[in-house]
Amino acid sequence: MLHIYTIDYIVIACYFLVILSFGAYFGRYAKTTSDFFFGGRRFHWWLICMSIVATGVSSHSFIKYSAMGFKYGFSSSMAYMNDWFFMPLFMFGWLPIVYYTRMKSIPEYFEKRFNPTARKLATVVQLVYMLGYISIGFLTLGVALRNILGLSLYPTVLLVAVVVAFYVRIGGEICDIFLDLIQGIMLTIAGLLLFFLGIAYIGGLDQFWALLPDSFKLPLADFNKPSDFNFVGIFWQDGIAGSVGFLFLNQGLIMRFMSCKSVNEGRIAATTNVLIFLPISAIVVSNAGWIAKAISAAHPEIIPPNFAPLDDIFVKVNFLVTQPGISGFIAAALIAALLSTVDSLINATTAIFIFDVYKPFHKKERSDAFYLKAARWTTLIVTALAVGLVPLFHSFGTIYKAHGWFHSTVIPPLVVAVFMGILWPRFTSKAAVWTFIGGGAMIVLGQFFPQLVKPFAHGTPADPNQPYIFIGALYNLVWCSVIGFVVTLFTKSKDKSAIDGLTLWSIKSAKRMYKNGTPNELIGKKPVVNWKTADLTGDAVRMSRNDMKTMQAFPGDLVYLCDKRWYLGGLKSVHARLAEPHDEDGVVYLSPDMVKGGLFTPVKPLYAEKEM
């Protein structure tokens, strides 16, 4: 049990109060299921980027990367610095497909691209993936906070779960995105603060550098040893399966991108995150382990070289190198990290449950208000299920291992089916189904007969208790791909028109379908306009001839209208379609419903931007 000062508890309590107030405030903006799940597809890149930072840097990151940082050094940052390779395919392949086809969930893609059976299988795997992720999040915070709160593991998990369920339930995606902005900033500051205070505690950067062994400073791990942390295993488990799983298949992250005002804003958000924030995040989540290693070298009586349990190293360093109050702030950042990750995941799992389980089985169409209410109750059920899974992951040993195994075994069938689905129009529905069934069977066989994985192991030793946790991802990916490929060769593919807009080769069609017409690619300017209400139907808006000329827009084109105040990040905005022009320059006419949907404030001017 650590010695915690009263001021630390006050800081943590204040943080919770602020978070809950913030959630309650922005929760009032979630009026429809579109708002609840996708934030109304309105937000600007910087808001989404910070939200992705907060979602990506989860609490298990702080705990598990600090643990690996202490044991293996700077190579603990590997997982944060191998995500770029798939970015072009994501930005110009997957992102336009999900955005333009207005996909609500990943399993929905499987039904459109393949068939309802593939959707059901994808739904099961996605739910397992998301619930596992949430559960690991709860476990991590339980492990971290039990020392701070002086409680045992499960009461801590329950306390956290109640708070998370409360604010996700009241707000949904809009609430998440704004909370994530605060949390993303806060946890980045907290992580860097811990780094600088740790360096000061050790006696400066030179001292820190001198205390670390050379092998510890290398940014990549040893190629194939030891079994619990080697480069090649982590490359396939995290750099390939994990990166694709997170970027392409994590419903929580996909929902963030679908909350963007446009595909291009999504690209900017993703790029800024990977190129700028991920390297910073690598330092933020790992540095406690590096600092601990240096302290251990200089003062083994404070942190022994064989410190255990490893997952406690972050909390230990935090309360060792910081002053009372600051340690409370950093602990609050840990809570922030968990909340931001888990709230997105609970929201995303709720989306899958509503769109892929409830709606397909209850054919009767209900009102939007009904689904919104159902979504809010589902968050509670999802939270309870995730809490129930905590003991399973707790039995795994370290969080790093639990997470690594989870990634390498659950994701491969989804990764292969999606990749072959978007890249290869010939890839058949039966092949997708067999990728899940046959691939799943081979994955299970690999778990029971590790000798099957050995030919893929690149010489990594097999841990007798948990053999090939990481490199197993390669075996799983290869088998799923082979099965998908072979079954495709012997089965009939869908007609081209049935998969129009759903593969990389038909993105132009997806764009046309999104607009319901030919896209207008002319580049125009963004006029500032005042809004007035008029008797218009649907999403139609009317602008002046001159304003439309400024935008290089024509009737039927899609337009994005947004409150001019940049710091709102698109909160008050709406997507619309241009109707016939009028002659009143600087004025846009909207229906009262559009004003309500856009959350527009009287007198405040808007800017208009042609989408396509």
Added chain:
Amino acid sequence: MELDFNRVWLPYIYLYGCGAIIITASIVSVIKAGGMNLKVKNHRIWLFISILGFFWYMFMHGFLTVIAIH
């Protein structure tokens, strides 16, 4: 721990060897499929950023490796 080839440079070569194959295949696919249209200025900028991103990480890992062993 011995800083031999397996420990220092093999992971780097493997990472950026596989990475180069993946990113090249990704870029070629999106250009051939028409998702990235090089006639559009905005897309040309994105192509440049895609390539730059690869070299940015390659540089960072290379730089950190060199300062670690020297």
